[in-house]
Amino acid sequence: MCKLHIMLQVLDSLLAPLARLMVARGVAFPDLAERLKVHYVAAAARSGAKTDSRISVITGLQRRDIARLRAEPPREERPNHLATLIARWQTDRAYVGQPIPKSGPAxxxxxxxxxxxxxxxxxxxxxxxxxxGTVTVEQDHITLAQTSYQPLAGSEDQIAYLAHNLGDHMAAATDNVTGHTPPHFERAVHYEGLTAAQIALLQADHREAQMQVFERLSAKAAAMKVLPSGEATHRFRAGAYFYPTDAAQQDAQE
Structure with a gap:
């Protein structure tokens, strides 16, 4: 099986859910194609291609498009202020996750x-x-109900979460496939032939175990940030997912 055929199979797995998301959010195909051009040009430049002509050969894009795309300013990242707020609430010594007044001085x-x-x-x-559902409000005091901010379904914050989480996961997987050393930790477990009730038990076990890991990592990272360092330019993202589906229904839809 040729490499191109294998990569087209990979694209089917990656692009099917992406296409569902784009259609659901009203993003037309020409807009998606335009953004894809931007990242093709960036990937070619990162691989060592320095001229528009060389990038054109690698990507198949026309040189006039490449020149235009390289001249565009990069888009600014949109930080999630609510996630930052909840993290500060849990780790700042003045708050440490405790109920706090609604207003007034710190x-x-x-x-x-x-x-x-x-x-x-x-x-x-x-x-x-x-x-x-992240907080509960009782008269003049506010209490944390969850250890992290989970945006409402379909909100802009949830879309931003999706972009960052899937983006970093894909970046880690791509690094591993292209020979990054040392490889990133990336593991998954997969079983078929289970009942819906069995899946629900496994999903609850997975959620509990992962939340313990995330809360421990968050506490350690927050403590480390307190210590000043001139080399504090690195970041990390650790994630997990559990995706159950009825294989019979999925096959019927496909």
Missing amino acids: PSFEALANDIRRDIHPRTMLDTLEAA
Whole structure:
């Protein structure tokens, strides 16, 4: 089987869910194709191609498109201020995950929110967190109901989470396939022939175990950030997923 045929099979697995997402979010194919051109050019440049002509040979794109795309300014990352707020609430010594007053000087939700973003009203942040079930509000005090901010389904914050999580997972997997040393940790377990009830038990076990790992990593990382360092330019993302499906229904849909 030729390499191109294998890579086309890979594309089918990757692009099928991406196409569902783009259609669901109203992104037309020409817009997707334009963004894909940008990353083809960047990948070719990263591989060592320095001229537009060389990038054209590698990517198959026309030189006028390459020149235009290379001249575009990079898009700015949109930080998730609510996730940052919850992380600070859990790790900052003034808060340490405890219930806090709604307003007033620190430690209060108002003071914490203003520390994170002064251009967004604390009430707006609070309403979003309450709607997502991340916090509970009782009179003048606010309590953390979850250890992390889980955005509402379909919200812009959830889409941003998807982009960062899948982007880093794909980057790690691509590094491993292309020979990155040392390889990134990437493992998965897969079984067929189970009942829906058995899947539910396994899913609950997976969720509990992963949350313990995430909370431990978060606590350690927060403690490390307290120590000043001139080399603190690195970041990490650790993730996990559990995807159950009915194979019979999936086969019928395909």
